[in-house]
Amino acid sequence: xxxxxxxxxxxxxxxxxxxxxxxxxxxxxxxxxxxxxxxxxxxxxxxxxxxxxxxxxxxxxxxxxxxxxxxxxxxxxxxxxxxxxxxxxxxxxxxxxxxxx
Numbered sequence: 814x815x816x817x818x819x820x821x822x823x824x825x826x827x828x829x830x831x832x833x834x835x836x837x838x839x840x841x842x843x844x845x846x847x848x849x850x851x852x853x854x855x856x857x858x859x860x861x862x863x864x865x866x867x868x869x870x871x872x873x874x875x876x877x878x879x880x881x882x883x884x885x886x887x888x889x890x891x892x893x894x895x896x897x898x899x900x901x902x903x904x905x906x907x908x909x910x911x912x913x914x
Contacts, residue, residue: 815859819866827870830881837882840867844889844905860887888913 819840830836845853846860864885871883890896892907901907 815856816862816866819863823866823870827881831877831879834880836880837884838867838870839884839886840864841886841888842867844887847887 823838826836827838830838840863842863843856843860845857846862846864849857864887867883867885874881874883888908889905890899890901890907891910891913893910896907
């Protein structure tokens, strides 16, 4: 589900953006899409997919000489309760959801 929403929304809008030669696609993934984490293989896989698709789409738009910007946002763990019980590292503390918003 994490990845499918990216796929379907981009499919719905990309052709119109190509015709107009303008637009921006913003995908919110996660740091888990850049490096795997124990006990989170399914979550990491969906985030890897979102990061990879946006990277490939960015390259494709450049290859097609289209002025469509592709941005991928990869926040660290946001303190929403989803990861309750998980431990943050000293280097990367949990992000406060009010700050992130």
